[in-house]
Amino acid sequence: MKFGVGINTCREVLSYPAGFSGPKEMVEIAQLAERLGFYSVWGDEHIAPTRSMMERDSQPPNFYELFVSLAFVAGSTNSIKIGAGVLCIPWRDPVWIAKQASTLDVASNGRFIMAVGLGALKEELVAIKANAPKYNRGHMLDEGLEAINILFSEKWASYQGEYYHFENVAMFPKPLQKPFPIFISGEKGSTFERIARWGSGFFVTPKLELMQNKIETLKPYLERYNRTITDVEVTTITSLSIAQTHEEAVERWESSRIAERYRLQGVKQADEINFIGTPNEVTEKIMQLEKGGLGHCGLQRFAASSHSEIIEQIQMMGEEVLPHFR
């Protein structure tokens, strides 16, 4: 089992209070995770808060740009994989994405994992592109993936689509990793086709039944591309609340910004789709998921009201959970 941790690139307001942490803390988490034997560190991406997000705390939330944050983190670490989770493809031109992705992959000595998706909210795309209400983000993602693949593989890359167009671009350096790992985010519609065609990995909800459903749905798509489920890494994006007693973990969870968001969205049984409990309980749950096919356990968010509470939980994971999987 591979383990990953999230850093606070764009998690303020939604998962943590505004002003929660900055570059120094992101680097600290990445370096600690590397020392403890975690496989990967992940940043997420938003562009701008809505007015209500602006007013939620006493200061606006900071959303640090994903690529730049990851490049800095890469320069501050040696071996841990650097994950973009997820990069919102429709926001950027694919030539630019490919150039930054290959630069990051080469600079990090082949440590970059690029998970791609549509972006959670269409509003964010509309906020930066006035014409976006007319855009089909799924088509943009499909075209983007195709274009990026051409840029990564061809000497002279050309592409003409509905959204993207370039002619004779010689994109060098190519990424160091071959094949370059692209993870596909999403739950519906064309997601399965995208995973089968382009994915080195994909994301699941860490609940056995849901995870297995997604795996089963995916299998026939993979077959069409002569691939099997072992060719794609089953990965979670989830939240963690870990403590020495179950009660403490639950209390930590209930008082967190993450639980508040679930309550607002009316999500019940949030505890079933996240990891809440003692090191032993969390270990049990991950072992169960491992049997069901989970390969990469990404703990992107932590139930925490301070940075030190995150550090404490990563430490607990590293010392009391990870050793069970070696």
Added chain:
Amino acid sequence: MKFGIGIPTCREGRDYPSDFAGPNEMVELSQLAEKLGIDYVWGDDHMTPDETLRTKDPTPPAFYETLLSMAYIAAATKTIRLGIGVLVMIWRDPILVAKQAATLDVFSSGRVTLGVGIGGARHEFEAVVPKMKKAHRGRLLDEQIEILNLLFTKDNVSFNGEYFEFDDLSLHPKPKQDPFPFYITAYTKDTPETLRRMAKWGSLVGVHPFDESVTNRVEGLKPHLEELGKDISDVELTTLPTASIGRTHEEAIQRLTNSRLFERYKNQSIDSVEEENFIGTPEEITEKIKRLEEKGLNHCAPQRFATNTFEGLKEQVQMFGEEVVPHFR
């Protein structure tokens, strides 16, 4: 006087041979410059070589994206400033550039100077953004700089221009530096448009390192600065030329003529190449910089050095740092 050196982000093919240097060498060079007391490293920006450049060497030239290279370098340095000279804006979205530049400025504790420009090579932007073939690159750039500045300083920004439109946008974090320094230059003949742009936005403004260029640009800028309630002391006159440094003048000339970047000057006399760049011994270059300092030059940053090897580059950077820079401290 401030000093800088260029790091080879996108210089293969034209200035250095392919496989000249990668990210590790860029970090090594930046750390060397920092140790030598040099104030800035400068990276340049390209997206794709044309066919001639692509096939010049057995492997195609590698162009490393500038902002990400700088983020990587920022993590490996402490104090040296990160000059982006210049970011080609035509193939970038200004909102994402604002996001990336502000993030880099915060991560680096306020070490970014962002050069923005239209980019020199037509083949390049026609390849990357064919739909912009008919764009007026000057007006496009003006809109983009205005957007960067608005997003860096204000919340709830709306913009409705010829090329860009968005509504009620607030980006955080803002850059750490306030005011945030832009570097603006123009390589062609000055026009009222380019002079106005430099006067309005440039904390650093580009010049060529010879008397006439410095004097002309200062005189050209003055009325535009005045109109904005500023004067020439508000801008840092910055030069990013070629350098060829040798133990003797002859060695410097020989290094120049043996180097890949000499092809830039194939239609120019050696005399004029010498006049417009830093070619010579450390003493000669020191003298030249002293003369230009009197004319108003504030910042010398050879962005390319006449050599075909990374070792050769380090040697010249070392000479520059040890035998030129100290005369101005």
